[in-house]
Amino acid sequence: MSVFKRRLGQYVSIHDEAWIIFDELERQEQVYLPGDELITAGDETRRVFILNEGWAIRYRLLEDGRRQIVNFMLPGDVFDLQSLADLKADHSVTAITHCNVSVIPSGIFVDMLKDSSRLASAFWWSAVQEESILREQIVRIGRRSARERIGHLLLELHRRYIGATGLEVEKLTVPLTRADIADALGLTPVHVSRTMSAMRRSGLISEGRGGEITIVDRERLARLSLFDMDYLHLKKLNLLRKDGKNGIQEISSGVNAD
Amino acid sequence: MSVFKRRLGQYVSIHDEAWIIFDELERQEQVYLPGDELITAGDETRRVFILNEGWAIRYRLLEDGRRQIVNFMLPGDVFDLQSLADLKADHSVTAITHCNVSVIPSGIFVDMLKDSSRLASAFWWSAVQEESILREQIVRIGRRSARERIGHLLLELHRRYIGATGLEVEKLTVPLTRADIADALGLTPVHVSRTMSAMRRSGLISEGRGGEITIVDRERLARLSLFDMDYLHLKKLNLLRKDGKNGIQEISSGVNAD
DNA sequence: CGCCCCGTTGAGGAGAGTCAATGGCTGTGG
DNA sequence: CCACAGCCATTGACTCTCCTCAACGGGGCG
Numbered sequence: 001m002s003v004f005k006r007r008l009g010q011y012v013s014i015h016d017e018a019w020i021i022f023d024e025l026e027r028q029e030q031v032y033l034p035g036d037e038l039i040t041a042g043d044e045t046r047r048v049f050i051l052n053e054g055w056a057i058r059y060r061l062l063e064d065g066r067r068q069i070v071n072f073m074l075p076g077d078v079f080d081l082q083s084l085a086d087l088k089a090d091h092s093v094t095a096i097t098h099c100n101v102s103v104i105p106s107g108i109f110v111d112m113l114k115d116s117s118r119l120a121s122a123f124w125w126s127a128v129q130e131e132s133i134l135r136e137q138i139v140r141i142g143r144r145s146a147r148e149r150i151g152h153l154l155l156e157l158h159r160r161y162i163g164a165t166g167l168e169v170e171k172l173t174v175p176l177t178r179a180d181i182a183d184a185l186g187l188t189p190v191h192v193s194r195t196m197s198a199m200r201r202s203g204l205i206s207e208g209r210g211g212e213i214t215i216v217d218r219e220r221l222a223r224l225s226l227f228d229m230d231y232l233h234l235k236k237l238n239l240l241r242k243d244g245k246n247g248i249q250e251i252s253s254g255v256n257a258d
Numbered sequence: 259m260s261v262f263k264r265r266l267g268q269y270v271s272i273h274d275e276a277w278i279i280f281d282e283l284e285r286q287e288q289v290y291l292p293g294d295e296l297i298t299a300g301d302e303t304r305r306v307f308i309l310n311e312g313w314a315i316r317y318r319l320l321e322d323g324r325r326q327i328v329n330f331m332l333p334g335d336v337f338d339l340q341s342l343a344d345l346k347a348d349h350s351v352t353a354i355t356h357c358n359v360s361v362i363p364s365g366i367f368v369d370m371l372k373d374s375s376r377l378a379s380a381f382w383w384s385a386v387q388e389e390s391i392l393r394e395q396i397v398r399i400g401r402r403s404a405r406e407r408i409g410h411l412l413l414e415l416h417r418r419y420i421g422a423t424g425l426e427v428e429k430l431t432v433p434l435t436r437a438d439i440a441d442a443l444g445l446t447p448v449h450v451s452r453t454m455s456a457m458r459r460s461g462l463i464s465e466g467r468g469g470e471i472t473i474v475d476r477e478r479l480a481r482l483s484l485f486d487m488d489y490l491h492l493k494k495l496n497l498l499r500k501d502g503k504n505g506i507q508e509i510s511s512g513v514n515a516d
Numbered sequence: 517c518g519c520c521c522c523g524t525t526g527a528g529g530a531g532a533g534t535c536a537a538t539g540g541c542t543g544t545g546g
Numbered sequence: 547c548c549a550c551a552g553c554c555a556t557t558g559a560c561t562c563t564c565c566t567c568a569a570c571g572g573g574g575c576g
Contacts, residue, residue, distance in 0.1 A: 060397050062484050068397040082386045090390060090489075128340045134350060134392045139318050139326040141399045142444035146564070178523065186400035191524055191564055226320050231348075404532070436555065449532055451555055 002026055004050050004102075007076030007164050008122040020115030025102040026052060032095040039093040045083045048109045051075055055175050059183065060091045069184035071133055072157065076164035078126050083112070098210065136231065138143030141186045146195045150174070151184040151204065151225035158215060159232060171214045218249045260284055262308050262360075265334030265422050266380040268490055276374030282490035283360040284310060290353040297351040303377065304342045306367045309333055312357030313433050317441065318349045330415065336384050336421035341367070355433045387490065399444045402484070404453045407443040409462065409483035416473060417490060429472045 005019060029052055032038060032218065038056060039045055056073040070091060073079060084106045104112075111119040133156075140152050165233045178196075179187040185192070199205050204221050206214045214223055222229060263277060287310055290296060296314060297303055314331040328349060332397060332455050337351065342364050362370075371378040391414075397409050414471075418431045436447040443450070457463050464472045473479055480487060 060393070061400060062397070064484070066401045068401040070393050070396050082389065085383060085386050089387065091393060127342060128343050128345065131340065131389055131392065135318070135328050135349060135391065135398065137396055138328050138392065138399065139320070141396065142442075143320060143324045143326040177521090184400075188565055189523085190525090190566080194525080194564090197524075226322070435553090447555085448534080448557090452525055452557080454531090455556075 002077040003052055003164055004031040004078075006166055008126065010163070011125045012122045014117050017063060018112065018119050021034055022050075022102070022113060025104065029102045032056075032099040032101060034096055035215045036095045036099075036100065037092055038095060038099075038101065039080060039083075039089050039091075041089055041092045043089050044086060045080065045089065045105045046086070047083060048081060048106055049079050049103045050104070051077050051079075051094075051102040052102060053094060054097040056095045056099060057180065057184075058093045059092055067178065067183045068186070071130075072135060072184070074157070074160050074164050077130075078085060079130075081123060081127050098179065110194075132232070137184075144187070145185055146191055147199065148225045149187070150181065150192065150195055150199065151221045152227050153181070153226045154205065154213060154215060155218070155222060155225060156231070163232070165215070171208070171211065171212055173212045175211055261310055261333040261422055262336075264424055266422070268382045268385065270376050270380045276377050279370060280308075280360070283308070283362065285447060287358045287360045289380050290314075290359060292354055292356065294353045295350055296350075296353060296357075296359065297338060297347050297460050299347055299350045301347050302344060303338065303347065304344070304364045305341060306339060306361070306362045307337050307351075308360040309335045309337075310358040310360060312353060312355040312359075312414075313507040314351055314353045314357060315438065315442075316349055325441045326444070327438065329388075330442070331394060332415070332418050332422050335388075336381060337388075339429045354438065379481065385389075390490070393441075404443070404445055404449055405457065406483045407445070408439065408450065408453055408457065409479045410509060411439070411443060412463065412471060412473060413476070413480060413485045414489070421490070429466070429470050431468065431470045433469055506514060 001020065005022060032054070038049055039058075041060065050074050053075055055075075057069050058071050058079070059067055059069040061067050073093065080089065083089065113188055114125065136156065140149050144152060154172070154174070157174065161172055176184075178192045181187075182189045182192045187195075195198060196205070196207075200207060203216055204224070206216050208214070221227070263280060290312070295469065296307060299318065309331050311333055315327050316329050316331060316337070317325055317327040319325050333350065338347065341347065387444065394414070398407050402410060412430070412432070415432065419424055419430055434442075436450045439445075440447045440450045445453075454463070454465075458465060462473075462475055462482070464474050466472070479485070497507075
């Protein structure tokens with residue numbers, strides 16, 4: 001089963017003919033290499049992307065060269081649903097690893113939603129969750145120390161990776177340079193390096209070759225980072241109501257008549 | 259005309275019977291006083307709020323008391339559309355001035371969307387814009403100095419205020435304490451005070467009684483803050499396509515069949 | 517082999533935080 | 547009408563986290 005279906009299938013049942021179209025899409029997926037731009041600031045893409053494999057970053061550049069990574073795109077993530085609104089992108093998205101991506105013209109995508117409120121539910125859920133991730137990023141940058149930021153980000157990425165792949169891995173291979181982490185967390189590469197070295201020395205994490213990071217003491221790291229172990233989790237539990245319907249479906253089936 | 263209809267009317271034409279229901283809602287609006295909580299973290303509200311008058315803040319508290327304001331709610335803003343997804347709120351919303359608020363049970367709200375894809379378009383646009391504001395907040399906190407953060411925030415609030423009220427005011431009355439500004443920008447009240455004093459001395463802003471802030475030299479402030487004068491603007495220009503339809507409408511009318 | 521990118525480490529500096537005192541304004545109650 | 551409390555903005559002195567500049571070293575790749 002594709003990573004994408006796995007992730008969205010956590011929230012709505014996937015026994016639906018509408019999903020079949022994704023098997024088709026996957027056979028047509030495009031490849032992006034590290035550094036390739038999927039979305040460029042200023043574009044009006046009119047396309048929706050589904051990341052099947054690899055990592056990408058969404059970021060903005062200031063005129064003087066400063067870069068802020070807004071968030072990370074992991075396998076199973078969908079973007080840019082907002083491109084459907086005919087807006088110019090105010091940011092760029094770039095692959096940081098080899099990526100397999102399904103690119104769907106927004107017209108076709110809309111037709112897909114038309115055919116299944118299940119799909120519409122799943123995609124809307126995805127958009128709501130992404131906004132929650134943005135808020136968490138704001139809290140992380142605004143009110144946490146360097147060590148807390150790094151620990152919190154690693155825990156989030158670990159959790160999201162497990163959610164996407166279903167693999168309860170202990171070691172997480174993070175394809176991020178110190179500069180990437182710094183630009184995501186509002187720090188400098190030098191300070192990220194120093195702080196992570198200290199975290200290694202104090203037995204919180206360990207690092208192997210090729211960016212492989214292991215969270216050695218998750219309890220302690222979560223405590224030090226004030227990481228809410230329910231983050232991105234309680235939402236899932238509350239999504240399905242007893243009657244089997246959920247709020248998103250109600251909406252998506254409601255937004256129709258003209 | 260209500261502030262709310264003015265703001266959303268910027269994006270879709272408002273000659274639509276569906277809007278009538280809002281005149282009804284306004285007669286039933288609720289009042290919140292400064293400090294009153296509209297949404298409490300952990301709640302499942304199942305209600306949508308429309309802020310007709312006043313300011314509110316959306317924030318998260320860390321266990322040790324640190325507070326991060328995620329964004330500000332101004333007149334005309336709509337929230338929490340995501341409550342329709344039956345999710346527990348991961349943050350709180352509190353009035354900071356006297357607020358007039360229309361509170362709509364989500365069931366009724368869904369019915370409203372059902373009756374008009376125009377309305378659905380407007381609300382979805384609003385959600386997309388809010389996400390853009392969150393991204394801007396991340397860049398502001400992550401990669402800007404204290405002076406840039408404050409200047410940038412003031413320019414954004416000024417612009418949003420004008421967009422909501424239609425009043426091209428020069429002076430903006432900001433009902434925020436130094437602590438509020440600090441908690442929004444990842445700073446301390448002391449440093450906000452110092453920085454704003456310096457900004458006053460250098461002729462960027464001036465302050466009158468009761469939180470009245472005047473942006474004295476907008477050009478220079480925008481330059482110093484790297485504020486994009488098109489922010490929240492080019493989007494509006496691109497929303498309507500030549501054929502009079504727009505992407506959001508296409509979607510919202512698309513998300514229907516089951 | 518040599519280049520380049522990346523991570524690391526050191527030394528010094530700057531921006532923002534902490535602690536604390538002062539003063540203005542407002543509301544309240546004697 | 548005044549006294550006092552509470553909240554907020556401001557300012558000073560000092561501290562510390564994080565930044566800047568710089569040098570060094572390892573690994574991948576042409």
